[in-house]
Amino acid sequence: MRVQRFFRFTHYSSRLRTNPPSPHTHSSIPVTGYSLRIITNPPSKQTPMSQRLAILISGSGSNLQAIIDAIAAGRLDAQIAVVVSNRRAAFGLTRAERAGIPTRVFPLKSYTDAGRPRVQYDVDLARLVAEYSPDLIVLAGWMHVLSPAFLDRFPGRVLNLHPALPGQFAGTHAIQRAYEAFQRGEIDHTGVMVHWVVPEVDAGPVVASAEVPIYPADSLDDLEARIHSVEHRLLVEAIAQVAGLSRNISAL
Numbered sequence: 001m002r003v004q005r006f007f008r009f010t011h012y013s014s015r016l017r018t019n020p021p022s023p024h025t026h027s028s029i030p031v032t033g034y035s036l037r038i039i040t041n042p043p044s045k046q047t048p049m050s051q052r053l054a055i056l057i058s059g060s061g062s063n064l065q066a067i068i069d070a071i072a073a074g075r076l077d078a079q080i081a082v083v084v085s086n087r088r089a090a091f092g093l094t095r096a097e098r099a100g101i102p103t104r105v106f107p108l109k110s111y112t113d114a115g116r117p118r119v120q121y122d123v124d125l126a127r128l129v130a131e132y133s134p135d136l137i138v139l140a141g142w143m144h145v146l147s148p149a150f151l152d153r154f155p156g157r158v159l160n161l162h163p164a165l166p167g168q169f170a171g172t173h174a175i176q177r178a179y180e181a182f183q184r185g186e187i188d189h190t191g192v193m194v195h196w197v198v199p200e201v202d203a204g205p206v207v208a209s210a211e212v213p214i215y216p217a218d219s220l221d222d223l224e225a226r227i228h229s230v231e232h233r234l235l236v237e238a239i240a241q242v243a244g245l246s247r248n249i250s251a252l
């Protein structure tokens with residue numbers, strides 16, 4: 001069965017909008033089992049400068065890999081200034097090292113073990129990230145909630161990837177909870193979103209989202225694999241979509 005699915009891109013605030021709303025352009029991308037139609041705005045007349053990215057991870061880093069690959073293939077005009085992991089064992093660190101990208105490990109545990117306040121971790125993490133002068137900070141499977149102590153240092157410059165549609169399944173185990181909701185007959189699809197980060201968990205203005213179908217024969221592993229393949233595309237598209245914008249924001 002082929003199902004038409006959509007990426008949706010949303011400008012997140014009129015104050016920060018660089019281009020007026022304009023007629024959409026459409027293109028189709030074949031994806032195993034169904035297809036995705038990307039709906040986006042025509043490219044800006046201004047040539048966006050290459051973005052400096054700081055990417056925060058906690059695990060496998062397959063989304064980081066998608067960004068590394070897109071840059072290497074010339075599909076994304078960006079450079080990764082640093083990859084930060086809160087977990088030393090995160091495989092994403094190996095992916096970054098293989099690509100010659102600077103890495104930093106910054107675990108919360110050393111703060112909690114020492115009885116230091118959580119907010120101090122966020123302040124120090126922000127200081128560490130700022131050393132690399134990023135235009136855009138991308139949370140790609142980063143498992144800590146960031147407070148204003150971090151976010152206020154990078155206003156309007158922190159993107160998060162979440163494996164669910166806006167307003168659905170905020171927090172951890174989102175794919176499993178969507179799968180269980182499907183088994184109960186409550187939903188017939190789930191999705192993926194990329195959004196600007198606000199203190200509320202997995203909320204904030206949506207940059208891009210994509211619906212992902214769930215089929216009756218799916219195992220949880222099947223659904224996870226389908227969601228991850230959509231994430232890898234959507235995250236790269238979302239970063240490209242905001243390219244140039246975050247430089248403007250940091251200059252405000």
Ligand code: GRF
Pocket residue numbers: 057058059060061062063064092140141142161162163228231
């Ligand atoms: C992704 O599903 C992301 O949406 C979630 O954690 C997962 C990270 O995967 N928050 P990876 O580390 O990029 O492979």
